[in-house]
Amino acid sequence: MSRKTSNDKPTVRxxxxxxVAVLLTLGVAAILTQAVQGLSEEPGxxxxxxxxxxxESGVEHPVTAVLLNFRAYDxxxxxxVxxxxxxxxxxxxxxxGLASAREMPGSRLHNDPMLQWLVRLLAPVMMLAxxxxxxxxxxxxxxxxxxGAMLAAAGVILRMAGHPSIAMFNTGMLRVALLVGFIAFLITAFGTLLFGGGLLELPQTGTGLIILFIELAVTVSIAFTLVALFVGGQTVPGDGTDETS
Known part of the structure; x- marks a missing residue:
């Protein structure tokens, strides 16, 4: 029988x-480095x-101007989507809808007094934010x-705590909330076409109010979309997804 000694070292294969994977990674890294170095420092x-x-956009921030005016179609x-x-x-x-929000798995969190206190404190602050x-x-x-992301986070912690306020949104209310942003864009698009402009080509007058109208609607849709995705990703007892044969 052969014995291993302290001098024996594992063979690395x-x-x-x-x-091949390492070489490809190094090659891609080299190409990307070369491409970045070749970029112009001047904004293009x-x-x-x-x-x-x-x-002319109706707002002061360039990102908002691009997203909701210059590139509103995108x-x-x-x-x-x-x-x-x-x-x-x-x-x-x-x-x-969100009516099953209080049935979230791990309902022991619902009885956690610290979590309930934290939700009562954070939810209003997050909505104001x-x-x-x-x-x-x-x-x-x-x-x-x-x-929308901030409001969605408030909705998520309300669901995790089993708060009854989140469960009031039934199927009809949820569908309206999800659709309101898309509908606001449709109304704006038809309005711009009706008054002789291009699709979502906002007029020179009242642009700020139109953008505010779109942003309000889109905020609601984004918030409820993210909450709906969170709710839909949860495993609800009794739906058959957690049963074992």
Missing amino acids: FAPARI GLTDAAAGRVE TFLEIG LLLAALGVLAVRRED GGYLLWLGTSAPGGAFHA
Whole structure:
């Protein structure tokens, strides 16, 4: 019998697949490094053109101007994708709105006094912060996406705590909340076409109010979309997904 000594060392074997993977990774890294080094330090594309027309957009922040005025059609499509994702998840999970929110697995959290106290403290603050982010978006980083994410986070902690307020949203209310952002874009699109402009080409007068109308609706849709995705991703006892044969 042979015995292993302290001088014996494990043999490291490099499989061909690993060598190829390492070489490919290094090659891609080298190509990306070369590409980044070749980029011009001066801003290119439509940066200067967009920055020069911010005053005509109805808002003061360039990001909001691009998302909801200059490239509003792209944002319209993004809201449509979010809507389809939420409806798809809820259809697969067969959720009845948010009415089953208090049936979340791990309901022991519902009786945690510390969690209940924290939810009562944080939820109103997060809702106020969401409103502030929405208002801030016209002149600084913020807007509908930031506000919607903040409101969605408030909805998630309400669901985790089994708070009854989140369960009041039945199927009809949830569908309206999910659709309101998309519908706001549709109304704006038909309005711009009706008055002789291009699709989602906002007029020079009243642009700020139109953008505010869209942002309010989109904030609601984003918030409920994210909450719906969270709800749809949960395993509800009795739906057959956690049963073992």
